[in-house]
Amino acid sequence: MACLARSRALALGSLIPALACYSTPDSPSQGTADNDSTPSTGPSDGGTPSDASNVTAPESGATDPADSSASMTVGSSGFGSEGGTPADDSSTTLADSSSTTPPDTDDPSDDSSSTGPAGCDPLDDTCGDGLLCDGTTCIPTPAGTVAVPGGAFMMGCNEDTDDACGADELPYHEVTLSSFAIDQTEVTRGAWQDCVEADACDAAPAYDTAGNACNFFDWDYPAACMNWAQAAQFCSWRGGALPTEAQWEKAARGTDERIYPWGDAAATCDLANSSECGDPYQTVEVGSKPAGGSPYGALDMSGNVFEWVADWYSASYYEGSPDEDPSGPDDGTRRLIRSSGPNYGAARSSWRGVDFEVPTPASSHVNVGLRCAYAPG
Numbered sequence: 001m002a003c004l005a006r007s008r009a010l011a012l013g014s015l016i017p018a019l020a021c022y023s024t025p026d027s028p029s030q031g032t033a034d035n036d037s038t039p040s041t042g043p044s045d046g047g048t049p050s051d052a053s054n055v056t057a058p059e060s061g062a063t064d065p066a067d068s069s070a071s072m073t074v075g076s077s078g079f080g081s082e083g084g085t086p087a088d089d090s091s092t093t094l095a096d097s098s099s100t101t102p103p104d105t106d107d108p109s110d111d112s113s114s115t116g117p118a119g120c121d122p123l124d125d126t127c128g129d130g131l132l133c134d135g136t137t138c139i140p141t142p143a144g145t146v147a148v149p150g151g152a153f154m155m156g157c158n159e160d161t162d163d164a165c166g167a168d169e170l171p172y173h174e175v176t177l178s179s180f181a182i183d184q185t186e187v188t189r190g191a192w193q194d195c196v197e198a199d200a201c202d203a204a205p206a207y208d209t210a211g212n213a214c215n216f217f218d219w220d221y222p223a224a225c226m227n228w229a230q231a232a233q234f235c236s237w238r239g240g241a242l243p244t245e246a247q248w249e250k251a252a253r254g255t256d257e258r259i260y261p262w263g264d265a266a267a268t269c270d271l272a273n274s275s276e277c278g279d280p281y282q283t284v285e286v287g288s289k290p291a292g293g294s295p296y297g298a299l300d301m302s303g304n305v306f307e308w309v310a311d312w313y314s315a316s317y318y319e320g321s322p323d324e325d326p327s328g329p330d331d332g333t334r335r336l337i338r339s340s341g342p343n344y345g346a347a348r349s350s351w352r353g354v355d356f357e358v359p360t361p362a363s364s365h366v367n368v369g370l371r372c373a374y375a376p377g
Helices: 189-197 228-237 245-253
Strands: 131-133 138-140 145-148 151-155 173-177 180-183 306-312 335-339 373-376
Touching: 131 145, 145 245, 151 245, 173 245, 180 245, 189 228, 228 306, 245 306, 245 335, 245 373
Parallel strands: none
Antiparallel strands: 131 138, 145 180, 151 173, 180 373, 306 335
């Protein structure tokens, strides 16, 4: 099935962004929209938030997120839900996707081929490049995603090599994850619009809950201005889920204990879109900083937009978190975001993003987007 057509002209601020086809989405509405708002800008150190306390947000209609824990559609490749299960955060009403199926070519799990030996171990994945273990055999990853093999990595901040560790990034500890796939790029406007047109996602509000105008750019720019439950709903519609914090961090840094996705060297504008690179509220097309890719080929994991992940936040979670497939605390008051935005400095892969302007799951921000994860099997 072809990608949904979007030839009509779109009013600014009327949509939430995203990726329509994992291959090459059409770009029906080119050109750059002028952002006529002047949001507060934050510091550029990637660790201290801007103060938005003096901004009065227009009524956005966002309330607490709803339960989006319904079972997810599994494609023919065997990929299904991954990450934490969306919890009942409260009462935000989401578009009902129970009777909606995304277009076949837009479903990243639509890949019927499988290959590799039987009897593989998803916690010690030796399937090879582009293949993941589903517990019985090696299968290819969905289109538009990268494979993150199962196995151990070091999570958190290493005080011996990184002098910017936050208290909530400690202790540095080993975590073992089952194999999974993750979107290579942040979800784009085009993909989110496909979900809106399928009556499975909500369109963007005029303003985020911090008071910033949700003016967006081209179809290949990252989606933003959704709250946590809306982000989880999108990933469910795609046949996946928001990644857990541990999944996101492994996808960003790999297994060699690097500080940033590209290594230990300080960020430059060739590696990440952050506050040092121009307009502090100007995102760029997803995937436009390939030199800053992670060891697995995931892009924009240190800038462009922050990204919702599945977990509740606890500053002390690492002190007693499970060693295998951790999924975060059972409850909390805020959901985590990872990466960084154009109004912050480039993010270290261990930075937990807790100080940014989304204090509750019902919060939204023009610089907070998402990517999805997918489990084999």
